[in-house]
Amino acid sequence: RKEVEQDPGPFNVPEGATVAFNCTYSNSASQSFFWYRQDCRKEPKLLMSVYSSGNEDGRFTAQLNRASQYISLLIRDSKLSDSATYLCVVTLYSSASKIIFGSGTRLSIRP
Amino acid sequence: SQTIHQWPATLVQPVGSPLSLECTVEGTSNPNLYWYRQAAGRGLQLLFYSVGIGQISSEVPQNLSASRPQDRQFILSSKKLLLSDSGFYLCAWNLEGALREQYFGPGTRLTVT
Numbered sequence: 001r002k003e004v005e006q007d008p009g010p011f012n013v014p015e016g017a018t019v020a021f022n023c024t025y026s027n028s029a030s031q032s033f034f035w036y037r038q039d040c041r042k043e044p045k046l047l048m049s050v051y052s053s054g055n056e057d058g059r060f061t062a063q064l065n066r067a068s069q070y071i072s073l074l075i076r077d078s079k080l081s082d083s084a085t086y087l088c089v090v091t092l093y094s095s096a097s098k099i100i101f102g103s104g105t106r107l108s109i110r111p
Numbered sequence: 112s113q114t115i116h117q118w119p120a121t122l123v124q125p126v127g128s129p130l131s132l133e134c135t136v137e138g139t140s141n142p143n144l145y146w147y148r149q150a151a152g153r154g155l156q157l158l159f160y161s162v163g164i165g166q167i168s169s170e171v172p173q174n175l176s177a178s179r180p181q182d183r184q185f186i187l188s189s190k191k192l193l194l195s196d197s198g199f200y201l202c203a204w205n206l207e208g209a210l211r212e213q214y215f216g217p218g219t220r221l222t223v224t
Contacts, residue, residue: 032211034212041199041220042218043201043215043216044155045215046212046213046214087154087155089213091211098157098160099145099157099211099213101147101154101157102154103154104154
């Protein structure tokens with residue numbers, strides 16, 4: 001089983017729609033969680049951290065479910081500029097500076 | 112503010128040739144440094160990470176090596192490139208004890224021919 005798993009997509013949704021991704025992780029010792037976005041042929045950029053209580057940043061909402069070992073990302077009122085690959089990231093404090101990336105979920109927003 | 116630089120941006124090298132990619136970070140001290148490779152259409156593969164000068168941990172055994180000669184400098188090398196070394200090489204940094212989010216450089220796109 002992969003340490004971090006994501007649905008690769010692609011998710012193809014109309015502009016203005018709400019879309020949600022999930023990401024599951026296998027190690028219960030995981031401590032920190034993040035969502036990154038990666039545009040085609042560019043470096044990943046931090047989208048948001050994921051806190052235990054859930055957090056929101058504008059149209060983006062991230063949730064953590066430790067019992068079921070998954071995190072989620074919700075995008076409301078999607079824009080064409082949201083088209084990208086979204087990477088789920090999990091950090092293990094038990095291993096020095098070890099950060100594990102999911103393979104990413106590709107999102108395409110159509111006009 | 113912190114910035115991270117990588118060069119070159121693109122590189123085309125023949126099989127069997129050597130490789131040297133450089134990464135430098137500005138605006139912070141004692142960062143953790145990382146090298147990743149991303150093959151076309153794939154996820155990020157962690158190659159090396161470093162928690163300090165001269166301290167290198169290898170995640171995947173292969174014909175690549177890394178060095179950290181200075182606090183904010185990280186170098187990825189190979190003596191002889193293979194076709195399978197083609198990919199997008201990304202350097203990243205974060206701080207120990209922080210939230211551990213990573214920040215990436217712009218990457219080097221390597222094609223081995």
